[in-house]
Amino acid sequence: MNFAEEIIEWYQRNKRDLPWRKTEDPYIIWLSEIIMQQTRVEQGTPYFNRFAEKYPTVELFASASEDEILKLWQGLGYYSRGRNMHQTAQLVMEEHAGYFPKNYDSLIKLKGIGEYTAAAISSFSSNEARAVVDGNVFRLLSRYFGIDTPINTGKGKKLFTDLANELLDKSQAGKFNQAIMEFGSLQCKPKNPDCLSCPLQAACEARKTNRINELPVKIKSLKIRERYFNYIIAQKDGQILINKRGAGDIWENMFDLPLFETEFPSHAHDLIRSEKFISCFGEKVKIRSVSAPVKHILSHQKLHASFIEIESFSDRFLSERSWFYVGQDELEKLAQPKLIFHFFENFHKLNT
Template sequence: MDFSGEIINWYMLHKRDLPWRQTSDPYIIWLSEIIMQQTRVEQGTPYFIRFAEKYPTVADFASAEEGEILKLWQGLGYYSRGRNMHHTAQIVMEEHGGYFPKDYNSLIKLKGIGEYTAAAISSFSSNEAKAVVDGNVFRLLSRYFGIDTPINSSAGKKLFTELANELIDKSNAGIYNQAAMEFGSLVCRPKNPDCFQCPLRPGCEAYKTGRINDLPIKIKNQRIRERYFNYIVVRNEKGILMNKRGANDIWENLYELPLFETHERREPQNLINQDDFRKAFGNKVLIKFVSPAVKHILSHQKLFATFIEIENYSEQFAIENGWFYVKIEDLESLAQPKLIFQFFENFLKLKD
């Protein structure tokens, strides 16, 4: 069976009409590839359209303020992608004369661009014969060839990358790569794959041996870390008290409420009696409102957040902790984690 030919033939008949498939501009392709990482097409497409309209060239992206980019990114998650993109756009302006690279060897040197993304951009923009190996391609190859080497092991990544590069149609590298990813997304799905409509079924080892649901094999991820976030809501005529997150943790440079993190779930009344809380807000604090606990899942972390509105507090906290007031009408201008801006949407409606 002609694996590559079957994949391409299927793709030409069934491919989705996605906006980034209408161009060979490496900058626009880069935008789509980074935005779509860890993101469903349905969720990511509106973000891609907004970014492409607001920043139609790499020069536009490079000259934007980081906060502006993070604000536009809000709700998409994995905010380091947006920061890395901003850095990369500036490097392209400085070191490549404002022309986004098309070749794999130049692309792989840019921040935030790994092997997969470099292969995607180079093959889609200039037909360079570099195989794209994403989750869809891992799954497709593992099932079709009956490979049980874990896809997230060093040996697995090497094996599947070599195999993908052997299979690539060098004369139609870009089309083949898009076809393989699309086929894995729409036909060889993680759950309930459409085996009966699959043109590769006659040669598929997983189908022949009844191992469709067993492949691909993946080493279990690291243990999920649980964190308990106690957000303090201070609201008065000055606005709402806010904090800007620092580096070396999730949500770098995004805006949130003052945070007291604990190792376990704490009752709000116990929290306001602990020393660090009293140092920040004084010892006469009264609790005005407590939200239900909110669970927020990240890639390797599970957050449990509680929002506590207080009154009768000391005003010394802002100077010592770097917190500051933001007027309600200005909140929309700040890039915030999804957990925070969703709370504001509900809280402000509730309070107003």
């Protein structure tokens, strides 16, 4: 059996009994598809049932107000879906005479319907030969063929869409699409898939090369976090106070300086009056110098560091901390982040 035959065979034996699979009405299928976007079946099913019950036709849906739609949508999340549906229902009434479109090219033009949903509705309602590519399909294909192209890039989307369309059984596109998604969802699960019971295991590239947990590859959307580091320069007898960093943050087990992180930029004069600072260095601290803020970019953080040189501090409070004094020769042996290493280069230059 080829790929399509295998998954359709599997689908006949293992498919769930989902309410929206009993119809070919594009309106009802649309309802189910929008509700199920980025939503688990168990979470979305009650909503589908309520919507299908209250608005059995697109005409009834279109006659509802946006407030009513959103009220019924309440708790499901991604509320733009509800707003787009309202708009689309009205447009279907006005420009499609109340007949919900069945073909891909018409569907793709509607608000809230992207490539996945247009392929789903067109294939389920009229067997148009368009392969669906959702999260399940990405995962199944990336594993089966051992493809490590990231799925959330333009290149990846095209690659997997082309592949799915090659595999598509055009004589029964709707059933194939249902089957490939159901297979991905139940058999080729994200975590701990049961490969031993999988009918595709013999040919599965990820299985053969032991990469089930590495695929699919997804580029992590890294949001840059802004952090404000206030470093303290405290010297005694020609030595400088150093901090060994702990776990759970950047630069684990490397060495920097005593650090007071603040949520926002802060002035040195305010900082040395803070309770936390006083508990470390006492109340009689004077500021000798404050550096200009130094920006330091990490992969997912933007650090704003300032270096505050202090004098007249007490160090009898320091014993509980991971701080210690070192001379310059010892300092040079410690693993320092680039930011710190850079700072010391300039600092030593100034002090010689």
